Each structure stands twice: as structure tokens, then as C-alpha cells.
Amino acid sequence: MKNECYIVRDLLPTYIDKLCSLESAEFVDQHIATCDKCTQIAKQMRAEFDIDENVDITANMEQKKPLKKLANFFNAQRGYTAFLRAAFWISLIVTVGFFIYSLSVLNDINDERKVARSVEQEKQEVMEQSFEVLSTNLDETALQKIFQEYSDHLQHLAVFSTDHINDFTLIREGITHPYSIDFSRLKEGPSNAYPINYSQAELVVGDGGTVTELIIPNDYDIGTVAMANEEWIIQFEYKEAYFDTVERAHQSKYYGPSNWIIFQLPLILLVITSFILGNWIFQKRITKPVNNMLD
Secondary structure, three states: OOHHHHHHHHHHHHHHOOOOOHHHHHHHHHHHOOOHHHHHHHHHHHHHHHHHHHHHHHHHHHHHHHHHHHHHHHHHHHHHHHHHHHHHHHHHHHHHHHHHHHHHHHHHHHHHHHHHHHHHHHHHHHHHHHHHHHOOOOOHHHHHHHHHHOOOOEEEEEEEEOOOOOOOEEEEOOEEEEOOOOHHHHOOOOEEOOOOOHHHOOEEEEOOEEOOOOOOOOOOOOOEEEEEOOOEEEEEEEOHHHHHHHHHHHHHHHHOOOHHHHHHHHHHHHHHHHHHHHHHHHHHHHHHHHHHHHO
């Protein structure tokens, strides 16, 4: 064996790893080009090197698989945390928007409630003052004074004696219809009622003083209010110009939404927003240590 063969074989590991100098690599190339035995040894060493390298790569990949799965899991957790954050802010904005809208609705409803209280208070005042006058005697001047106080809203103010009413009739468009009066309801307080025939009234006052001509009641179903005690029935009608206010008051009193209905949706959204916030905080707490490691 030539001395060159020993030298080349010593250089082969660094030659295959490409760690030798350029001059050494050229020397090895020139030698194995003419020496079949050294060429064979170089091929064998190179094959062994490739096998070892592939084994190491495979082993490294197998070792990294669990870590990769764990990293994928926590990346998914990061994505879920980001989703919760976005959902929270969107839900919060929507909730605040509905709260502002509900406050606006509540403000409008409160205005309607004030109108309803004003109408109810006026009913009570007219009746209380009228019955106070009738507690002594049928004083036309005093009743006219009461009417004038509320003349912007009232069309007629009539007084009926319970002893003199035998035929209760409703007049609509010139046609007389018999009907009965629920005295027990009228004794409870001012109530909307079908008008009693004004021809049976002891006294009717209006804008011009005492009314003597035939009166055709209006056909607005809540345009007449009556109240009774054991001796008298007080009845008044609203002017047509006041009907819209009366209607608003009636709708607000009997059909207006409660505060719970007004704020029901924003309160439900608030619960949902709180639930999302709780999940977001919990998710951040459990993923924070791992996020620090991954970062």
C-alpha cells in the first residue's frame, strides 16, 4: 500500500464531512481517481455517514412530534383566547348601545307616564271638587266655576240624581240604545263610561253657562268620565282637541311597557358579556405560563 493511501484514508472522515482544507480535498480527489481501493473505502464511509445522519434526523423528528402537538394545542388555545377577547369587546359595545337606546325609550315612556298622571289627577280633581259642592246643595255657580277651571279640556260637566234616573240610555248618531250602568264601579273612582242621556241631567254646564239644548254625546269610547256616590253621578266629556292626550294617557296606563321590558334585552346582553369576560380571564390565566415558555 502506498503511503498516499494511508494519508488519504486518514483524511477521508474530514473529507466526507467537508471539514478538510481545499488542498487536502484536492489531494484526496486526485488519489481516489486513480486508486480503486481507496475509492471503495470512501464510498463505504460515505454510505455509513448517510445512514447515521438519516437515523439522527429520524430520531430528532420522533422526539419533536410530541412537542409539536403540544405547541399546536397551545396555539389553538391562543386563538381561542383571541376569539374571546374580540367577542367580549363586540358584546360590550352592543350591550352599551342597547342600554343607551333603552334609556332613550325609558325617557319617552316617562314623558307618557307624566301625561297619564296629569290626566288622572285632573279627573280626580274635577270629581272631588264637584262632589264637595254637591255635599251641600246643587250650586250652579260653583259648578260653573269648576268647569271654567278645566274648560280647556272639558266639553260638558253634568250632574245626575240617582233617584231620578230610571232609563239609562246611550245616544250615538241620533239613535238611542238602552244600557245599564255599573254603579259599583263608578263609586270606586273616576271611570271611563258610556254617556248617560243628558236629558236626564239635573244640570249641565258648558262654555256658555248652563246648557239647555239637546246634547249628542261623542262616540269616543274613552272620551267620557263618570263617578257616583249614593246621591249623585258626575259626568264630563272631553273636547275633541284633547282626545289625543287622553288616548296617550290611556295607552300608557294600561298598555305601557314596564321598566323590566324596556331593559330586558340589554340586561340579557350584559349577562352574556359577563360570561364571555369570565371565560376570557380564565383562559388567559391558564395559558399565560405556557405562552411565556413558547415566546
